Amino acid sequence: MNLEATLGLARIGRLYPSLILHGGTEETRREAVLTLARCLLCDAGPETVEAVEASRRPCGKCRHCKRIVWPDRKSDAFHPDFLVLERDLKTVTSVDATKALLRSAQVTPFEACGQVFVIASAETLSGEAANALLKVLEEPPGKTSRHFFLLAPSQFDLLPTLRSRSLALFLGTGPRPRGTELMKTAEGFGRALESYLQCRHSGELLAAAGALKASGQWDDARARAPWEHAAAAVLDYANSQPSQSNRRALLALASDLLEAPRLRLRGIPADRILEGCVSRRLAALPETRSCAP
C-alpha cells in the first residue's frame, strides 16, 4: 500500500482504523499523517468511489483542514478531534499519557465526523502503554469513526500484537549519507537490471542481486545496516526511473529488503534472500526493448 492509495481510502471513508506509518523521516511521517487526518475529517463530504479521482478532500480551506496542524508548530491552530501523543518521558511514551489520550476515544467527537489519534513515536510506547492501546484497537468504543496512526522509523520496532492489529504504510528509507559506496551499489544494480529488462537472461537478475550484496558486511546475521544500504541503493536507482510501474516495483523491493533481517535470523543465507526478493519483485517487469539479434 502506498500513500496515494491510502489517501484514496481515507477520502471514501474506508481506511483501516489502525495504521502504522513507518520509514521516511520524522517530517515525512508527520506530513503524511496531517494529510490523512485532513482527508478523514474534512468538511467536503466523503466522495463516492467513482468520484475519487475528482475528490476535493482535503479541501484545505474548511474549519477542519485549516486547524489540523502538528501541535509543536508555532501556531494557535488546534482541532479538538485531532489528538497527538508525543513521547512524554526521556525515551518512553508512558502508560499514563497513553491512557489519558485513550480516554478521549470514549467520548463523541467535538466538531468533526470522527476522531484521529496520533502516536508520534510509537516505537517508544512502554509495554503497558502498548497494551492499553491494543485494548482500544481490539474493542473500539461505540460506532464513531476513529482512526489511530502509529508513527515509527520502522514497523518492526513495534510489538507484534500492535502490528497484527494495524496496516503498515512504508514511506521510504530515512535520511542517509549519500556516499560513493551507495552510488556504486545503485549503479551496479541498475546496470544489471537494465540488461535483464532488455534480454531476459535470468543471470542478469542474479547479477542485480549480487550487486546489492557486493558492498555490505553480511557476516553478522543480526546486522540491519547491509539491508538498509541495499534498500537505499534500490531507492536511489528507483528515483531515476521514468516508469511509474517500475518505480512501484522497486519501492516494494526496497521495503522487502528492510524486512529481510527477520529471514536472515531464521538462518537463510543473505544471497538467497537477496535473490528471492529481487526476482519476486522484478522478474515480471515489462521488457524495455527487444534484444538485438
Ligand SMILES: [Zn+2]
Ligand atoms: Zn477541508
